């Protein structure tokens with residue numbers, strides 16, 4: 655039996671599949687070879703169906719307390735769990751919603767993708783799906799299903815993230831000579847906080863014993879780590895590419911432009927902003943630069 659019912663987006667397929675598994679399981683050792691056996695099976699099927707719909711108290715159900723939104727890291731094993739009460743003789747399966755791909759059936763791993771594994775301890779209520787080396791594309795909805803008729807499901811959302819580094823100013827920072835360069839680097843989704851976050855200016859590593867002086871660095875480590883670089887009284891030589899390099903996440907860079915115009919107020923307000931209104935500020939800077947070149951407009955930006 656093929657395990658990928660690709661293209662068939664309807665849950666109907668899952669129902670049919672479960673119905674099929676149910677018949678196989680229900681018939682036990684006796685294979686449905688002749689009409690009478692098939693008849694018994696179908697009667698059993700109908701009886702079961704009605705029993706489910708009458709809301710019988712011994713119907714299996716999911717423990718609602720298991721987490722339904724799991725975040726995992728690229729390359730690090732992740733486990734989706736469902737806990738089923740009163741399972742009796744039913745089967746628990748894990749299905750990937752995206753392509754209605756059947757991943758596990760009971761204790762068996764059903765998919766050929768070696769990264770997936772069914773995990774279950776005998777007599778335990780826990781039925782887990784383990785993904786050995788998850789990738790971004792594994793993100794999405796999964797469903798734990800009980801082979802009742804119709805099957806009942808418990809959806810779990812998996813979110814696979816990878817280490818990420820960002821600088822608050824975005825890719826460009828325009829700053830007026832004499833003001834403070836303030837760059838905040840944020841590192842997210844690392845297996846543990848970075849043991850080091852190194853800043854470089856061009857090829858040069860930034861450290862405290864540089865002749866430049868007026869440099870400070872504040873690093874905070876945690877679930878989300880930040881490193882803030884402050885360079886006081888910016889001058890022309892401070893312009894260039896600044897890179898923040900955590901030891902366990904990709905680096906991020908920003909280009910700093912130090913403007914030495916005669917109109918500090920307008921430039922500082924328009925250009926030293928960060929992240930959110932970055933695009934606006936860049937356009938504003940370009941506009942300002944353009945206007946500043948025309949003496950007739952100078953009065954608008956006078957201090």
Ligand SMILES: *[C@@H]1O[C@H](CO)[C@@H](O)[C@H](O)[C@H]1NC(C)=O
Nearest residue numbers: 676679680681698742743744
């Ligand atoms: C499960 O057990 C019930 C009795 O408790 C029986 O009627 C039913 O046919 C069994 N179903 C399967 C799939 O074995």
Ligand SMILES: *[C@@H]1O[C@H](CO)[C@@H](O)[C@H](O)[C@H]1NC(C)=O
Nearest residue numbers: 722723724725810811812813
């Ligand atoms: C799951 O959690 C992530 C981060 O913890 C969040 O971004 C996302 O919106 C959540 N998804 C759902 C469906 O709750």
Ligand SMILES: *[C@@H]1O[C@H](CO)[C@@H](O)[C@H](O)[C@H]1NC(C)=O
Nearest residue numbers: 822834836837838882884928
């Ligand atoms: C640097 O910028 C951050 C926001 O990005 C702000 O909270 C902080 O006060 C600034 N520090 C200085 C010294 O300007």
